[in-house]
Amino acid sequence: MNLKVIRVLNVFIAALLAGSLFGSLTGYNPGSLSAVSYVEQQQNAIRSLNTLMPLLGLITIILTIIAAFYQRKNKKVFITLLIATVLLLISALITKFGNQPINAIVMTWNKADIPVNWTDFRDRWWSLHVIRAISALIALLLITVASIRKD
Numbered sequence: 314m315n316l317k318v319i320r321v322l323n324v325f326i327a328a329l330l331a332g333s334l335f336g337s338l339t340g341y342n343p344g345s346l347s348a349v350s351y352v353e354q355q356q357n358a359i360r361s362l363n364t365l366m367p368l369l370g371l372i373t374i375i376l377t378i379i380a381a382f383y384q385r386k387n388k389k390v391f392i393t394l395l396i397a398t399v400l401l402l403i404s405a406l407i408t409k410f411g412n413q414p415i416n417a418i419v420m421t422w423n424k425a426d427i428p429v430n431w432t433d434f435r436d437r438w439w440s441l442h443v444i445r446a447i448s449a450l451i452a453l454l455l456i457t458v459a460s461i462r463k464d
Contacts, residue, residue: 333369338443343355351431352422352427363413377452394456400449403445404446407445411445415437
């Protein structure tokens with residue numbers, strides 16, 4: 314595949330991933346929601362995004378590695394893309410081993426019988442989300458910078 318196509322796809326898919334995380338970071342803080350509102354909103358988000366977001370993450374990681382491989386002779390670009398890949402992997406690992414286990418628990422909750430410690434789950438999920446969103450946003454910045462550099 315042509316390097317220019319790889320670059321465009323890499324920036325585009327990374328932007329979809331980071332943009333989704335940024336949107337929820339800036340407009341979704343569940344800290345002020347009631348227990349019922351939180352469960353309804355979180356379960357809806359999990360149903361909507363639990364497959365799409367990891368898939369976008371995986372595609373972004375693969376495209377970033379391919380872009381790095383194609384540009385391995387340009388050390389600055391190569392290293393920039395490897396750093397972006399590490400940041401994307403951090404975001405993916407946080408999702409897989411932090412957010413998704415909490416999501417699985419929240420999906421078992423019934424609005425009529427929410428656990429007393431529901432805020433512990435909410436707050437832990439949110440803390441992890443902030444870290445993964447920042448990691449993905451920095452990765453997007455690095456991917457973009459690497460993609461607009463002159464060959």
